[in-house]
Amino acid sequence: MEKKRVLVTGATGYVASRLIPALLDNGHLVRATSRHPEPLMRRHPQIEAVPSDMLDAASLKGALEETQVAYYLVHSMAGKDFAAKDRKAASVFATAAEAAGIKRIVYLGGLGSSEDKLSSHLTSRHEVGEILARGPVQTIEFRAAIVIGAGSVAFEMLRYLTERLPVMIAPRWLSTKIQPIAESDLVDYLLAAATAEVEGDRIVEVGGTDIVTYRDMILAYAKERGLRRGIIGVPVLTPNLSSYWIKLVTPIPTSIARPLIDGLKNEVVVTDDSAAKLFPGISPGGYRNAVRHLLKEQIGRLEVATAPDVPPWPGTFDSLFVDRQWVRSNAPPAGMGEVIASIGGDPRWYPLRWTWWVRARLDDLFGGTGLRWERPEGDLKPGSRVDWWTVRDIAPDRLLLRAEIKAPGEAWLEWRVVSLENGCELRQTAYFRPRGAAGHLYWWGLYPFHAPIFRRMAVGLARRAEEQSLQSSRG
Ligand SMILES: NC(=O)c1ccc[n+]([C@@H]2O[C@H](COP(=O)([O-])OP(=O)(O)OC[C@H]3O[C@@H](n4cnc5c(N)ncnc54)[C@H](OP(=O)(O)O)[C@@H]3O)[C@@H](O)[C@H]2O)c1
Structure with a gap:
């Protein structure tokens, strides 16, 4: 593939954070702009x-x-004047692109027919495309509905509602038709647009193979997650009321939820074959597959994540609860690695031991195996059982465990060791992916115990490594 020098704007955003690694993997030279470049540099040191x-x-x-x-x-999204801001930003950019002699602008906007009464959010997305295309720089404007991926805010809104509410009351938008697209398919289109032989300004409508309703999306997601969900349709529920409700049930702020909710009334489906004609090599998949892939990948990310200071999930909304404890230590990194690799087989590894004993009794009660103190002879390997955990990944500087106890969700515990000038930092992260409302209650119900346990555990491991290093230096 031809290599290009590309610029990615909005680079801390959801779509850009998925596009940048794909551009780098394909050998393009990437520059990125943001108002907050520090997290970008940490996330993608090559750009x-x-x-x-x-x-x-x-x-x-x-x-x-x-x-x-x-x-x-x-x-811009949040705030009353988002359309004016987006108008101004697009014209500033179009002028700068012209002055710099850029050959092509690739923009991602939203689907929706201009013959409908579109929400202010969708109208603004179309308007931005028009402003960019007005200049002399060739503009390829992709239009998509909801992107199915962790961190995609409209999808996360539906996902949180589905995860947290056994029964949902929803207004008419439940039956609106939508053609969602899988994150990987969207990235394929955007990536291909860097080098595709396309003449003139183009609008390219992209979508997956399924046209569904929001009701279908919610129920299919619930099915993939093994959740039983009910939906009660009501004739009216004002967007204002809906956005307060979203604020109560999800972490998505009202200012972002409001324009999205307004847009739920608009049908967002592909109406032409521009994508198939211009990008015949890309065959997008369906909604169910996209959800399946997302759920599998979320766990995969825990297992394959390698960068020590980047959270293994790129989005802010990922329906994972996380407890992070970072402790500095004078111990050498290798010594710290040995300590974490020797965990298990003894209750003394676990702080507040009585709470583990209570947890063991509960596990017995719900048909689990109870808590056990066991570990194999010799070194741990992927698949080894350590107490009530299974080792999923082990390296000199990392141990990833998955809990095997009965719980309304999946629990993971990870340690990483990062070298510092005088010692190291132990980075301990506990993850919990809740299953339904019970999972959320479980996490928050146990949090008053978990928080001090996790803290003491990380501090205890760090101190143990220091003691061992002291002993070996004396010995
Ligand atoms: N996510 C979806 O499901 C979806 C679906 C269809 C279409 N799209 C379209 O895809 C595009 C990107 O969406 P997204 O979901 O990635 O958005 P996003 O996560 O909200 O990111 C947008 C980015 O814009 C940047 N930004 C905002 N105001 C700025 C300013 N004044 N100067 C410089 N940067 C500014 C922000 O970066 P900083 O704060 O770091 O500057 C932010 O990271 C949008 O046009 C959206 O309509 C998204």
Whole structure:
């Protein structure tokens, strides 16, 4: 594939954070802009991150130099004046792109027919596409409905509602038709657009193979997660009331939920074959497969994550609960690694022991195996049983365990050892993926116990490594 110098704007956002690794994997040279470049540099050390605010033309200086293709993924969303901000940002960018001699702008907007009365959010997405295409730089505007992926805010809104509410009261939008697209298919289109032979400005409507309703999406997601869910349709529920409800049940702020809810009334389906004609090599999949892939990948990410200071999930909304304890220690990294690899087979590894005893009794009660103190002879390997955990990954600087106890969700515990100048840092992370409302109650119900247990556990391991290093230096 031809290699390009590309610029990705809105680079801390959901779509960009999935596109950037794909561009890098395909050998493109990536520069990225954001108002907050630090997390970007940490997440993708190979890219050049440029601080820039799209509302301030001067801050774009240099960002577009020697670039052939620019992805426009900026999106204001929150706040009453988002449409005005997005208008201004798009025209600032179009002017800068023209001045820098960019060859192609690739923009991702939203589906929806302009013959419908579109929500202000969708209207603004179309308007941005028009502003970009008005300039002389060739513009490929993709239009998509909800993207199925962890961190995609509209999908997360539905996912949180499904995860948390056994019965949902929802208004008419339940029956609106929508054609969601899997994250990987969308990334394929965006990636292909860097090099595709396409002439002139184009609007490309993209979607998966299924046209569904929001009701179908909720119920199919619940089925994949093994959740029984009921939906009661009501004739009216004002968008205002819905957004307060979203605020109560999900972590999504009202300011973001409100424009999304307004848009739920608009049908968002593909109406032409532009994608198949221009990108015949891409065959998108269906909704169920996208959900299946997402759920599998979420666990996969825990198992394969390698960068020590990047959380294994890129999105902020991922329906995973996380407890993170980072403890610095004077112990050498190798010594710390040995300590975490020797865990198990003895209750003294676990702080607040009585709470584990109570947990063991509960596990027995619910037909589990109870808590056990066991570990194999010799070194741990993937698949080894350690107390009530199974080892899923082990390396000199990492141990990932998955809990085998009965719980309304999946629990994981991970330790990483990061070298520091004088010692190391032990990075302990507990993950819990709740199953339904019971899972949420479980996490929060036990949190007053878990929080001090996790803290003491990390501190205890760090101190143990220090003692061992002291002993070996004396010995
Ligand atoms: N997610 C979906 O399901 C979906 C579906 C269809 C279409 N789309 C479209 O895809 C595009 C990207 O969406 P997304 O979900 O990735 O959005 P997002 O997660 O909200 O990210 C948007 C990014 O825009 C940046 N931004 C906002 N105001 C800015 C400003 N004044 N200057 C510079 N950067 C600014 C922000 O970065 P900083 O704060 O770091 O500057 C933010 O990370 C949008 O056009 C959206 O309509 C998304």
